[in-house]
Amino acid sequence: QLQLQESGPGLVKPSETLSLTCSVSGEPISSGTYYWGWIRQSPGKGLEWIGSVYYSEYTYYNPSLKSRVTISVDTSKNQFSLKLTSVTAADTAVYYCVSQTSGVVDNWGRGTLVTVSS
């Protein structure tokens, strides 16, 4: 059964880079079965799709965040990662890693709270 688990710092300072990793079990990340993505949830903006990656090389980002986001894959560790630069308090949210099939979010990680504060 596919499982996803987020990891990374829970506190990031304003203007710095938020970095999270998602560990995938139950499916080789390079199989091509799924897109791998990130979604965040905050009280102010609800659920927001950040971006996805497919086959390690095709990336798709939300235009609202595209200038600050990088999603990458480490097939040797069966992980994928999120980097969000120049963070502000507005980036405080619960971040979920997810799998997607044709755009449908079909599996969610447990989520990790990231707070942006000095």
Next chain:
Amino acid sequence: DIQMTQSPSTLSASVGDRVTLTCRASQNISSWLAWHQQKPGKAPKLLIYKASSLDSGVPSRFSGSGSGTEFTLTISSLQPDDFATYYCQQYDTSPWTFGQGTKVEIK
């Protein structure tokens, strides 16, 4: 971006009630709509995709319908485990977008 609007924001109901939640898209999304259930402190969980297809293991009391811009999620007989917040998600056009949610609470 396609805007997804859910109504009502909160729905109060009793165990055994039939409840219907509505989701409207700002433009035609055909049947490319999913419903997710989220309980407090937990991650969302996929219930329905392609407007009316139940994900594996989802009880048959859940059903979805609609196409184009108007969609509904119906719970035929509300169970204690169903009190949660429900989100619709369109996947017709990137960026994929979600509604703001409907909270189903105990009356």
